[in-house]
Amino acid sequence: MLREYLLLPLLASYATAVQISVAKSGGNVTTSLQYGVMEEEINHCGEGGLYAELIRNRAFQGSTTYPSNLDAWSAVGGSALSLQNLSNPLSSALPTSVRVEGNGTSGLTNVGFWGIDVRPQKYSGSFYVKGSYKGSFIASLQSITNGEVFATAKVSSKSVADDWVQHDFTLTPKKTAPSTNNTFSLTFDASKASGGSLDFNLISLFPPTWNNRPNGMRRDLMQAMRDLNPKFLRFPGGNNLEGNSIDGRWKWNETIGPLKSRPGRATTWGYGETGGMGLVEYMEWCDDLGLEPILAVWSGLALNRQVVSKANIGVYVQDALNELEFLTGSVDTEYGALRAKYGHPEPWTIRFVEVGNEDSLNGGASSYKSYRFAAFYDAITEKYPDIQVIASTLDITLPGNAGGDYHLYDIPDNFVKKFNLFDSYSDEHPILLGEIAATEWNNGKGVDWSDTHFSLYPWWLASVSEAVFLLGAERNADKIIGTTYAPYFMNLDSYEWSPTMISFNANPDDTAKSTSWHVYSLFNDNHMTNTLPATSNSSFGPLYYATGLNNKTNSHIFKAAVYNSTADVPVSLTFEGIGRGTTADLTILTAPSGFSMNEVGGPNTVESQTTKIKAGKQGVFSFSLPNLSVAVLTTK
Numbered sequence: 001m002l003r004e005y006l007l008l009p010l011l012a013s014y015a016t017a018v019q020i021s022v023a024k025s026g027g028n029v030t031t032s033l034q035y036g037v038m039e040e041e042i043n044h045c046g047e048g049g050l051y052a053e054l055i056r057n058r059a060f061q062g063s064t065t066y067p068s069n070l071d072a073w074s075a076v077g078g079s080a081l082s083l084q085n086l087s088n089p090l091s092s093a094l095p096t097s098v099r100v101e102g103n104g105t106s107g108l109t110n111v112g113f114w115g116i117d118v119r120p121q122k123y124s125g126s127f128y129v130k131g132s133y134k135g136s137f138i139a140s141l142q143s144i145t146n147g148e149v150f151a152t153a154k155v156s157s158k159s160v161a162d163d164w165v166q167h168d169f170t171l172t173p174k175k176t177a178p179s180t181n182n183t184f185s186l187t188f189d190a191s192k193a194s195g196g197s198l199d200f201n202l203i204s205l206f207p208p209t210w211n212n213r214p215n216g217m218r219r220d221l222m223q224a225m226r227d228l229n230p231k232f233l234r235f236p237g238g239n240n241l242e243g244n245s246i247d248g249r250w251k252w253n254e255t256i257g258p259l260k261s262r263p264g265r266a267t268t269w270g271y272g273e274t275g276g277m278g279l280v281e282y283m284e285w286c287d288d289l290g291l292e293p294i295l296a297v298w299s300g301l302a303l304n305r306q307v308v309s310k311a312n313i314g315v316y317v318q319d320a321l322n323e324l325e326f327l328t329g330s331v332d333t334e335y336g337a338l339r340a341k342y343g344h345p346e347p348w349t350i351r352f353v354e355v356g357n358e359d360s361l362n363g364g365a366s367s368y369k370s371y372r373f374a375a376f377y378d379a380i381t382e383k384y385p386d387i388q389v390i391a392s393t394l395d396i397t398l399p400g401n402a403g404g405d406y407h408l409y410d411i412p413d414n415f416v417k418k419f420n421l422f423d424s425y426s427d428e429h430p431i432l433l434g435e436i437a438a439t440e441w442n443n444g445k446g447v448d449w450s451d452t453h454f455s456l457y458p459w460w461l462a463s464v465s466e467a468v469f470l471l472g473a474e475r476n477a478d479k480i481i482g483t484t485y486a487p488y489f490m491n492l493d494s495y496e497w498s499p500t501m502i503s504f505n506a507n508p509d510d511t512a513k514s515t516s517w518h519v520y521s522l523f524n525d526n527h528m529t530n531t532l533p534a535t536s537n538s539s540f541g542p543l544y545y546a547t548g549l550n551n552k553t554n555s556h557i558f559k560a561a562v563y564n565s566t567a568d569v570p571v572s573l574t575f576e577g578i579g580r581g582t583t584a585d586l587t588i589l590t591a592p593s594g595f596s597m598n599e600v601g602g603p604n605t606v607e608s609q610t611t612k613i614k615a616g617k618q619g620v621f622s623f624s625l626p627n628l629s630v631a632v633l634t635t636k
């Protein structure tokens, strides 16, 4: 929106004007990737979220924590469903299948990840079946509410008695269903099946995906991320990487290859995952959005406080090296050849590896300091000297050029109070701000970890406080590797942690970009290649800012946020060398109140106003920023 009223003379105000003079040199080169994305299998971020699979519990996978079950499935008509561990299963990774027994029309129905989005587009499906059957299968999408059928496909049986045979089909609805309250069904005529039963496994259905990748990602969520213009992806967690036990850790080599070779596992968030969104899918996500991968490798600590001993850590170090070879090795290497076999002969480039996650917690601190981090750091830097290794904590003496990861979940006031956190930090060991979010109301204390009733969504005051903290990081853009909000996604129908950056349900039209999304988006879209020092006649607060230059566009940049002001803050801003008459764009984000939130299915509450302003006498840009606002000024 372009509005002119900000050009009017400033309203009388009792707030003191802030004079800021930006020098033309003396700053630092921005090495920070700045804003990225954190992936963590939580809130059905991947399964039932980004991963576009529509069928929940598609392969009846059990895990160390959760037994196989029939969640999300029900029988069609009078048929009966039972889980079976057959002597010849689909694969050793998928030992359990479902037997459908019946008379006449029989089959099974899936309710999806709390609904299935049905619209006129091509859905690609497949299933494996075992058992002799001379007839057809019917795949269909229909309404739960009134049974209306939106699409059907007749699939001629190729099935045989003693082997698993895959069948493919497509479904193309002619219209958009009125809601996502729909199911997927697969039926057959049991009277034509030998013994009146058939065994099924790996029943899958995908809508069109981002870049039309098979086994790909949900388009609307990729778009919401793309719109934010992120620069890196930290994956695969987080607690998700650590696992609830040593055996429950995220194992990279169980997430690659054909889907039927992926056993799945228990996530640390109360549900199982299929392994369908694995290591290669993460890399394709990076490729598709131009993200720098920040790969986290398992460091020998699980959430149940199990720690791998010094004598045994070598096995896991080797596993991390194997993973790096899989991603970056030539096709002549053992694991590079495996990558080629799975369709990616071209190696990827990995520049950042993080060792573990939050290793200072859960009883991990002493072993991480004494041998775990060093074992990984030494082995990785020896073989890959160009890789920036990052410790998962700053609470350790960092060797060489190692970086550290800093996480901050806090109340908004504490985000603001940490504006200058990095000013006195040396640039010897760069910092990844790997998980950042204002999660709880200003309670005068800080986060109460026993109270998980955090806000469902980021709220505007919290987002402004995050902006203040981000400005502190931008002022130190030579010391920060990158910054990401966390967690990033939440399925409103099944989640463990709020608030998050982007929230959604089964209906892509309802996806909500949070108030924080708008802050990150504005800052990302106005990247400074270099910081420039500024002097002011006033100290920081209630106005906080960072100043610099984009040397590609030769634009001078001022980024700011106002928090806790009793009135609008008048600003007189000059850039050395920028004279009277120079024009600039001033974009100001505000919201109706500090409590404004962007809800799933609701409107965007963040208002963005861009105004053209002109430098006056002595090159002064004069403008005024309201309480609880975030702003960027860029010169032309």
Ligand SMILES: *[C@@H]1O[C@H](CO)[C@@H](O)[C@H](O)[C@H]1NC(C)=O
Pocket: 016, 017, 018, 019, 537, 538, 572
């Ligand atoms: C800073 O300078 C502005 C004029 O540019 C003036 O209005 C304001 O009072 C000064 N503030 C202080 C604290 O001196």
Ligand SMILES: *[C@@H]1O[C@H](CO)[C@@H](O)[C@H](O)[C@H]1NC(C)=O
Pocket: 062, 067, 068, 083, 084, 085, 095, 096
């Ligand atoms: C299948 O085997 C798993 C262990 O591998 C066991 O937990 C489960 O109960 C078995 N299921 C059936 C239906 O026999």
Ligand SMILES: *[C@@H]1O[C@H](CO)[C@@H](O)[C@H](O)[C@H]1NC(C)=O
Pocket: 078, 079, 080, 101, 102, 103
């Ligand atoms: C199929 O019909 C037979 C004979 O009437 C009956 O015994 C059996 O229980 C039926 N099966 C199912 C799944 O309804």
Ligand SMILES: *[C@@H]1O[C@H](CO)[C@@H](O)[C@H](O)[C@H]1NC(C)=O
Pocket: 144, 145, 179, 181
């Ligand atoms: C979906 O349909 C079921 C059955 O009619 C109903 O109980 C439920 O409330 C519906 N849910 C939504 C979100 O419409």
Ligand SMILES: *[C@@H]1O[C@H](CO)[C@@H](O)[C@H](O)[C@H]1NC(C)=O
Pocket: 253, 254, 315, 318, 319
């Ligand atoms: C994964 O690698 C580990 C060794 O690092 C090995 O023990 C295991 O068998 C491998 N799993 C698969 C499925 O290849």
Ligand SMILES: *[C@@H]1O[C@H](CO)[C@@H](O)[C@H](O)[C@H]1NC(C)=O
Pocket: 412, 413, 414, 416, 417, 564
């Ligand atoms: C904001 O103002 C409140 C009330 O005066 C005060 O308690 C709080 O510390 C202030 N927060 C910051 C970050 O200055």
Ligand SMILES: *[C@@H]1O[C@H](CO)[C@@H](O)[C@H](O)[C@H]1NC(C)=O
Pocket: 026, 027, 028, 426, 427, 475, 476, 478, 531, 532, 533, 534
């Ligand atoms: C540039 O970096 C140095 C060292 O980290 C620091 O002292 C200085 O304040 C930085 N300059 C700016 C403009 O941030």
Ligand SMILES: *[C@@H]1O[C@H](CO)[C@@H](O)[C@H](O)[C@H]1NC(C)=O
Pocket: 029, 529, 530, 551, 552
């Ligand atoms: C911009 O600054 C960077 C870092 O100082 C430098 O590498 C690059 O050459 C500069 N580009 C231009 C167009 O000045």
Ligand SMILES: *[C@@H]1O[C@H](CO)[C@@H](O)[C@H](O)[C@H]1NC(C)=O
Pocket: 461, 563, 564, 565, 566, 567, 594, 627, 628
């Ligand atoms: C300014 O924002 C703070 C929160 O930072 C809020 O408590 C206060 O009421 C606001 N003041 C005005 C004048 O709007």
